[in-house]
């Protein structure tokens with residue numbers, strides 16, 4: 194049985210597939226699927242970059258067990274926090290560090306924690322959002338597979354700072370390997386006294402439960418994720434109330450991305466001042482970028498904020514492969530297109546905002562000059578049409594409409610006015626959708642209309658077809 | 662005869678997570694995933710058993726099964742191959758891989774193909790059909 198799947202988080206090893214629970218990378222094409230199933234297991238990812246803080250244990254092909262993690266300085270941040278800092282002290286350090294969320298919305302993490310800590314009620318939750326399903330993203334998978342204890346330590350610190358007793362770690366179903374690693378790490382942490390009651394001789398108690406998704410991109414949206422943990426369909430909730438006042442089970446909840454949480458032990462161990470030595474004033478620290486598509490060395494690259502796209506693409510990932518640069522899909526399916534003109538944009542929140550590029554989840558998907566961008570756009574539209582949850586009309590109808598139009602554009606049957614239609618649909622979704630999915634479902638299309646209006650022209654000359 | 666879910670299916674927890682007990686609505690997704698892992702899909706009796714044990718309306722159980730792409734209420738093949746069709750993979754040829762299997766026999770029937778193509782399609786169709794054998 195063969196199915197088309199949305200992004201499997203193995204974009205660095207494209208084309209990717211899964212056979213039951215087994216991830217396959219670089220599958221052979223042009224052979225029957227039965228042959229695909231037989232071999233080509235996914236390989237350890239290429240991990241590189243000029244700053245190896247978050248990823249210092251990643252890409253080695255091994256997962257550190259508890260003893261290795263502790264010997265390497267692991268859980269020292271938790272020990273320091275419990276023995277030397279008050280919960281408010283942890284939050285103050287985090288605020289001073291300037292850490293902002295890496296899940297896409299770039300919300301200041303310290304502020305989020307503080308409002309959950311100040312929320313009334315004794316029962317609070319920490320949720321780690323590991324539903325990573327944004328096409329082109331695989332950073333959280335590598336962090337979880339190669340450094341699972343760091344994720345747990347980040348959650349523990351969040352629990353300590355916010356006064357929560359319980360954490361949920363929600364991992365997408367397409368990551369069985371990461372789930373196994375995390376389950377093993379959780380068991381080790383319980384056995385080693387890093388999870389459970391009265392941790393490290395204090396009064397702090399914390400439990401972590403691993404949860405699996407079941408194939409729904411929308412469950413990465415924080416309130417849909419709560420619904421999913423509660424055993425319901427993953428429909429986003431209307432905000433406010435915000436999670437920090439009424440989140441999971443209606444209780445104050447902090448929800449953070451995996452990469453965000455992995456930054457926390459670094460900040461607490463080294464201190465905010467040391468953390469701020471990397472990156473820029475307004476974008477401190479480092480950032481993970483997921484390079485895929487037509488690049489010489491697809492993989493995960495960690496860099497301090499402030500380097501240019503050119504540095505990441507040319508110096509680290511080996512440059513464009515198979516031709517010259519046509520476009521970069523930046524930030525994910527919910528992101529926007531960049532061109533060679535953007536290569537010198539510095540990777541900081543402030544510079545990217547000026548350039549109208551959303552950092553998103555750090556996706557840099559490269560297309561060389563031989564690629565047919567109309568097909569790429571059709572693929573993105575297909576993704577959103579499939580993944581829209583259907584709760585609100587602008588997105589339910591808009592994503593399907595967008596896909597219809599882009600399908601005929603990709604087939605070379607664009608009609609006069611299609612670009613106007615796409616803009617109308619796009620702006621309506623952007624303005625009127627309930628959640629981030631609908632609000633960003635057209636950003637890539639809108640950016641393409643701006644950059645290459647000729648792509649949407651009626652009887653426009655077809656671009657070169659796919660070169661497999 | 663499909664196996665039915667026992668209470669142990671719902672309340673027993675993974676060996677790696679002995680601290681977890683998930684009664685009620687919140688245990689629904691884990692229970693469904695677990696049942697599916699055992700049987701390949703969630704049969705009617707299993708769904709009913711889960712609904713009863715967790716005290717969740719059966720309609721909610723089906724609502725959840727239908728919402729999530731990876732929950733199946735119908736039997737699946739022993740081997741489910743899921744090929745990524747999103748851009749990084751599609752430019753690397755995943756659509757060719759996708760086309761080669763499922764629609765091969767459909768193509769052979771619907772499109773006038775040259776003889777060589779027809780032969781290949783028929784061959785692929787045979788491979789696909791044998792791989793599609795379901796466990797009823």
Ligand SMILES: Cc1cc2nc3c(=O)[nH]c(=O)nc-3n(C[C@H](O)[C@H](O)[C@H](O)COP(=O)(O)O)c2cc1C
Nearest residue numbers: 294295296322324325413414415449450453629630
């Ligand atoms: C449709 C949609 C999908 C999302 N998927 C994810 C995801 O897979 N992982 C993630 O961390 N955040 C995702 N987010 C963002 C979350 O809603 C939330 O902002 C984030 O988890 C907060 O964590 P942070 O503050 O650490 O960034 C998604 C948002 C939307 C609207």
Ligand code: SF4
Nearest residue numbers: 583584585588628631
């Ligand atoms: S914007 Fe789309 S995904 Fe979000 S609630 Fe509306 S229909 Fe669902």
Ligand code: FES
Nearest residue numbers: 200201204745750
């Ligand atoms: S695995 Fe195919 S695009 Fe991500």
